[in-house]
Amino acid sequence: MMKEFTKGLWKENPVLVLLLGMCPTLAVTSSATNGLGMGVATMCVLMGSNIVVSAIRKIVPKKIRIPVYIVIIATFVTIVDLLMQAYAPTALYDALGIFIPLIVVNCIVLGRAEAFASKNGVGKSILDGLGMGLGFTLALVALGGTREFLAGGSLFEVKLIPGWTTDFMLMTSAPGAFIILGLFLAGMNALNIRKAKAAGKSYKPASMDCSTCNICDMEK
Secondary structure (H helix, E strand, O other): OHHHHHOOOOOOOOOOOOOOOHHHHHHOOOOHHHHHHHHHHHHHHHHHHHHHHHHHOOOOOHHHHHHHHHHHHHHHHHHHHHHHHHHOOHHHHHHHHHHOHHHHHOHHHHHHHHHOHHHOOHHHHHHHHHHHHHHHHHHHHHHHHHHHHHHHOEEOOEEOOOOOOOOOHHHHOHHHHHHHHHHHHHHHHHHHHHHHHHOOOOOOOOOOOHHHOOHHHOOO
């Protein structure tokens, strides 16, 4: 059971391994705070949708399962959006902006609903959603924290280097996001390759391929 939780943290991390959810990953990680907010919101939607999809998987007709999943996901996104609007800091909610409603079309959420929750029980689906959501959150916080620190010497809006008075604006822009993400991916692959070689194996990146997804078979 714990394997369903831990796989999302490293082996099948949705950002650093599966390369899913790139739009919010690149757009909102200008700071660690934004990354944390986006990650937690996505994790809540992941867990909620996984639970419901798993609970109703045996009574939903195959031909309409994708629209049903989208309605379920949209419901949880609406709940999370309203809760954040009511209780989250205004600056954070404004910074995340349109990317909260866009969780509805985040391929991580729909992908886990179709590839895992629709085929497994509620318990495993909860662990899968929690693990994937936490892995997504950790990746966003790491990216956002790195960009924030390199941009102005701060972390979670706390100035760690008081003498840093001139911001490195590249890190807060889109090119900076691509550069840092590329370095993270290179580091992740290097570690996995080294680990595989030490075990006498060849490294094969994880993927969400057709063996775990039936979206193309909707009309069958």
